[in-house]
Amino acid sequence: MKRRSFLRNTGLTGAGLFVGFSLTQCKVDEVPGIINLLKTNIDNEAIGLALNNYLNIDPSGLITIMAHKPEMGQGTFHSIPLILAEELDVDPDGISIKIAKGDEERYGPQGVGGSGSVRDMWMPLRNLGASARHMLRQAAANTWGIDIKDTSTDNGFVIGKEGVKLSYGDLVEKAKDIEVPETIELKAISEFKYIGKSKKRTDINSKVNGSANFGIDMRVEGMVYASIVHCPGWKGTVKSIDDADTRKIAGVTDVVKTVRPLFKNTQEAVAVIADTYWAALQGARALKVSWEDNKHAISTEDIFKTMHSKTKEDGMLDKENGQFETAFAKSDTPFEATYETPFLSHSPIEPMGCLADVKGDKAEVWATTQTPGWCKGEMAKMLEIKPENITINIPFLGGAFGRRLIHGPILQACDLSKKIGKPVRVLWTREEDTMNGPFRPGSVNALRGTLSAEGKIDSLEHKVVTPSIGHALFGRDASTKVPGSAMAPLHEYYTIPNYRSKYVFMDVDPMPLLWWRSVYSSTNVFAHESFIDELAVAAKKDPMDFRLDLLEDDERKHKLLKTLRQRSDWDKALPEGWGKGVAISHCFQATAAHVVYISKTGTGVKIEKIHTAVDCGIAVNENNIIAQAEGCIVMGLTAAYKDAMIVKDGVTQNSNFHNYRMLRINEIPELDIFVMKNEESPVGAGEPGLPPVAPALTNAIFNLTGNRIRKLPFELDKVGVIG
Numbered sequence: 001m002k003r004r005s006f007l008r009n010t011g012l013t014g015a016g017l018f019v020g021f022s023l024t025q026c027k028v029d030e031v032p033g034i035i036n037l038l039k040t041n042i043d044n045e046a047i048g049l050a051l052n053n054y055l056n057i058d059p060s061g062l063i064t065i066m067a068h069k070p071e072m073g074q075g076t077f078h079s080i081p082l083i084l085a086e087e088l089d090v091d092p093d094g095i096s097i098k099i100a101k102g103d104e105e106r107y108g109p110q111g112v113g114g115s116g117s118v119r120d121m122w123m124p125l126r127n128l129g130a131s132a133r134h135m136l137r138q139a140a141a142n143t144w145g146i147d148i149k150d151t152s153t154d155n156g157f158v159i160g161k162e163g164v165k166l167s168y169g170d171l172v173e174k175a176k177d178i179e180v181p182e183t184i185e186l187k188a189i190s191e192f193k194y195i196g197k198s199k200k201r202t203d204i205n206s207k208v209n210g211s212a213n214f215g216i217d218m219r220v221e222g223m224v225y226a227s228i229v230h231c232p233g234w235k236g237t238v239k240s241i242d243d244a245d246t247r248k249i250a251g252v253t254d255v256v257k258t259v260r261p262l263f264k265n266t267q268e269a270v271a272v273i274a275d276t277y278w279a280a281l282q283g284a285r286a287l288k289v290s291w292e293d294n295k296h297a298i299s300t301e302d303i304f305k306t307m308h309s310k311t312k313e314d315g316m317l318d319k320e321n322g323q324f325e326t327a328f329a330k331s332d333t334p335f336e337a338t339y340e341t342p343f344l345s346h347s348p349i350e351p352m353g354c355l356a357d358v359k360g361d362k363a364e365v366w367a368t369t370q371t372p373g374w375c376k377g378e379m380a381k382m383l384e385i386k387p388e389n390i391t392i393n394i395p396f397l398g399g400a401f402g403r404r405l406i407h408g409p410i411l412q413a414c415d416l417s418k419k420i421g422k423p424v425r426v427l428w429t430r431e432e433d434t435m436n437g438p439f440r441p442g443s444v445n446a447l448r449g450t451l452s453a454e455g456k457i458d459s460l461e462h463k464v465v466t467p468s469i470g471h472a473l474f475g476r477d478a479s480t481k482v483p484g485s486a487m488a489p490l491h492e493y494y495t496i497p498n499y500r501s502k503y504v505f506m507d508v509d510p511m512p513l514l515w516w517r518s519v520y521s522s523t524n525v526f527a528h529e530s531f532i533d534e535l536a537v538a539a540k541k542d543p544m545d546f547r548l549d550l551l552e553d554d555e556r557k558h559k560l561l562k563t564l565r566q567r568s569d570w571d572k573a574l575p576e577g578w579g580k581g582v583a584i585s586h587c588f589q590a591t592a593a594h595v596v597y598i599s600k601t602g603t604g605v606k607i608e609k610i611h612t613a614v615d616c617g618i619a620v621n622e623n624n625i626i627a628q629a630e631g632c633i634v635m636g637l638t639a640a641y642k643d644a645m646i647v648k649d650g651v652t653q654n655s656n657f658h659n660y661r662m663l664r665i666n667e668i669p670e671l672d673i674f675v676m677k678n679e680e681s682p683v684g685a686g687e688p689g690l691p692p693v694a695p696a697l698t699n700a701i702f703n704l705t706g707n708r709i710r711k712l713p714f715e716l717d718k719v720g721v722i723g
Contacts, residue, residue: 046098049172051132052180053106054084054125061169063090063156068100068107069117070370071203072348072397072404073631074686075624076117078201082620083122086195087129087187089153090168097202102372102392111371113405113515115588115684118620122682130184132175139174140166189618189679198623203396213395215368216427218355223423224253226271226416227280230260230436231291233650234510237268242288246272249286251279258415260408260436261382264475265510267436271416277427296650298511300343303647304444307465307506311338311446315463315502316480318487322498327459331450337534339447339527340711342644344440345433345660346516350398352433356413357423358383363414364391370404378407379414401635402515406438406473434660435652439645440516441467441508445527455539456549459498462490462528466520467506472513478505486520489587489691490528493557494550511647517635518687521587525691526698526712529583533699534708543582543699544570557584557591560615560676567674568595568611575599578608579704583692588684590616592629594696598704604717605701607637607669610693615676616685622675629673629689636693638663641716 046066048058056064065084071077077097085092100107109120133153140158141148143166151158157165168175189196206212231237243255254273259266272283328334355366363383369375372392380387397404413426443466452458466486468478476483482503490501516522536546544565551558561584565571574580577600584593595611612629619625642661646653654660698709707720 046096049176051135051172051176052128054128055088055132057168057172059169059172061156061167062096063088063094063168064096064098066100066107067097068110069112069121070110070368070372070394070397071099072112072370072400074112074117074628075201075621076112077203077396078199079118079620079624080121080125082194082199083118083125084129086192087126088133089193090156092194092199092202094156099394099396102367102369102376102394104373104376110373113370113402115590115686115688118682119589119684126186127184130186131180134181134184135175135178136168136171138178139171142174143171195620196618196622199621201621201624207396214350214398215353215355215366215395216350216398218366218393218395218425220355220357220423223355223357223425224273224275224420225277225280226273226413226424226426227277227284228258228260228412228426228428228432229270229272229284229287229289230432231267231269232435233291233293233296234265234267234436234512235296236291236293238270239290239292241270241290245286245288246283249274249279249283251275252283254420255283255287256416256419258412258419261378261411262408262438262512263406263473265512269412271412271426273416273420273424277425281429296510298508298647298650300442300645300647303506303508304340304442307442307444308338308340310465310504310506311444311463313504315465315504316482318482318501318503319490320500321496322459324459324461324498324500327498328448328450328461331458333538334448334450335535335538336446336448337531337710339445339530341443341445341523341526342712343442343647344516344639345437345645345654346401346403346440346514347434347657347660347662348397348399348401348403351428351430352403352409353425353427354410354413355423355425356410356417358414358417361385362389363417364393365410365414366393366395367407367410368395368397368400368404369407369410370397370400370402371407375407375410378411382411383414383418401517402519405515430657431655434655436512437652438472438512438514440522441469441513441520442644443520443523445524447527447531449531449535451535451539455541457494457496457535460496460531461500461502462524462531463502463504464490464520464524465504465506466523467508467511467513469513469515469519471505471507472509472511479507488519488521488524489585490524493554493584493586493591494532494547495553496550517632518587518690521585521687521691522636522639525583525585525587526694529585529692529695530698530708530710533581533583533695533702537702547582547584556615556678556680557586560584560591560613561593563674563676564593564595564611564613567613567672570595577704579605579700579702581696581698581700581703583696583699585688585691587688587691590614590684590688592632592689592692594633594689594692596696596700598697598700600704600721602717603721604715604719605704607697607716609670609672610696612671612673612689613676614673614685614689615678616688617678617680617682619675619677620682625675625685626673628685630671632687632689633671633693634663634668636690637667637697639712640694640697641713644713
């Protein structure tokens with residue numbers, strides 16, 4: 001039964017949930033008008049007069065702000081309009097927010113990734129809101145024949161002398177013709193009414209009641225469905241197709257060869273077209289495809305063996321200060337350790353897919369993409385049409401974490417629609433997405449270091465051995481040039497007198513790779529913060545004190561860690577059978593730190609509580625930052641002790657959530673998240689909380705059991721007894 005059918009038939013009302021429906025309802029087609037309902041819910045046109053590309057005001061008083069960044073759960077649907085609303089001086093709870101189409105000519109860059117949406121739009125949106133407010137004030141001043149200095153605003157009204165006021169709706173007709181000021185005075189931070197508070201996200205109600213439209217919901221008249229069969233490997237070509245059994249399935253209309261574009265490694269595939277998705281899926285399962293050169297000897301076991309051997313290579317210099325080699329050679333007690341992190345799947349809850357309608361030299365898609373502009377360019381190239389002839393509608397994205405940065409399913413749907421002359425809804429199965437990737441790169445990190453006589457770090461080298469995402473996608477050189485993001489964030493927070501970081505390239509072609517939430521910070525920080533902890537233990541220093549000493553030159557990070565120390569009761573005596581660990585990192589211009597408390601349970605441990613402090617500048621919406629930190633913790637714990645992606649003979653062994661497990665709600669510990677207060681410009685919030693999760697946990701495990709974990713993932717219930 002579809003979500004809306006369930007809600008309609010179960011009689012969801014304010015008085016409670018009354019279930020009274022026949023199971024035969026599950027077989028009923030969509031009610032008449034459902035297609036129009038869906039199209040209405042993603043209608044991108046704002047009514048009223050536009051004061052700028054992001055803002056429309058109707059004479060009736062309705063204010064519409066366009067959310068031009070795709071919403072994938074990170075909260076931009078609310079936080080981006082909130083910035084403009086603050087400077088416009090209207091309560092964001094009283095405005096209409098609409099999802100903008102993919103149109104970078106109108107809205108500028110629309111891509112979401114790298115925790116950059118709020119950071120990049122902070123000043124542009126403030127200026128747009130303040131400019132519009134100025135135009136409305138000038139329109140009122142002209143109406144009253146007074147100086148603009150004698151006007152003020154309050155929640156959608158311009159106020160003049162003796163309290164006389166006009167609504168923005170009353171003024172918009174005159175305001176639209178007023179010249180936009182070249183310079184504008186912005187609100188002082190102390191004047192903010194909405195930013196910095198905890199606000200309820202505008203999209204939550206619709207996601208709870210089922211009216212929110214995700215990519216998987218999209219429908220248009222005359223559409224057909226496509227289920228895709230990909231090669232089990234990554235470079236195979238179609239040798240032969242036996243579709244006799246497939247064509248016997250009621251509803252199947254065609255079997256079509258297609259491709260899965262992966263930039264430098266395009267993959268062949270076969271699509272089963274049908275009147276319903278169920279028929280297409282059954283047809284795909286019945287399809288017999290013979291593949292040419294479909295397997296490769298590549299395996300993750302061999303990859304990690306090679307990466308461990310490559311730690312002996314010199315590597316390419318990334319950053320250096322002081323004289324690491326000299327300082328390391330002088331020490332009588334050098335320390336060395338190697339850490340391993342796995343390949344991982346993104347596994348967003350909404351499967352990958354797209355609805356495409358290609359007609360001649362025009363195309364329209366309903367696409368869950370993080371990068372509308374890039375997507376439009378790729379579509380234009382593949383379809384050989386002009387970008388201005390392409391319309392990209394962007395429903396809500398049901399999770400992404402980097403997975404929707406590239407456009408394989410979208411281009412696949414366009415290819416099929418062009419070939420069969422109908423709108424095509426492509427939907428990948430969970431198995432197709434999990435097994436085919438792309439994946440987060442695995443890594444092996446080798447660290448060396450020494451301590452001074454005072455028990456401080458005198459030297460430290462961090463060597464990263466990992467594949468390059470840029471090489472895997474685009475063929476960029478990574479054997480003679482260090483990929484920039486591969487070394488993040490190793491030299492951006494601690495003060496170490498003799499420090500060096502190096503990179504060693506690992507080629508894993510043809511395995512597809514992609515940016516995964518917090519990218520290489522998710523692997524590098526596990527190694528870095530684990531080794532810092534090992535050095536603290538060797539120096540017989542409290543791990544919190546040890547880190548605070550390293551942060552003495554950085555006031556903001558030092559303050560964050562001191563705040564976390566106090567909030568987590570770090571200095572209180574631990575209960576019997578408990579342990580604690582701490583880790584901190586700085587990435588995407590933000591800092592996050594965790595203290596993890598665990599307790600002993602048989603041969604394993606239980607995570608009792610996680611305390612978190614986050615500094616991402618001004619909190620546009622504090623609730624949203626807390627939610628992002630919670631998501632980072634859940635994803636970080638999943639990556640720490642659930643499943644690695646395993647490849648044998650070129651074929652992925654994981655296929656669905658039974659062997660690529662997600663953290664379940666009953667496994668989530670108590671969380672205490674504190675957002676630091678300051679007046680710095682906002683920076684990243686969606687990713688910085690993830691990297692320190694695993695090392696804070698494994699440091700706590702060492703504190704309790706004496707067992708140092710240097711390889712992820714591990715089994716939480718088998719980490720050993722107290723040593």
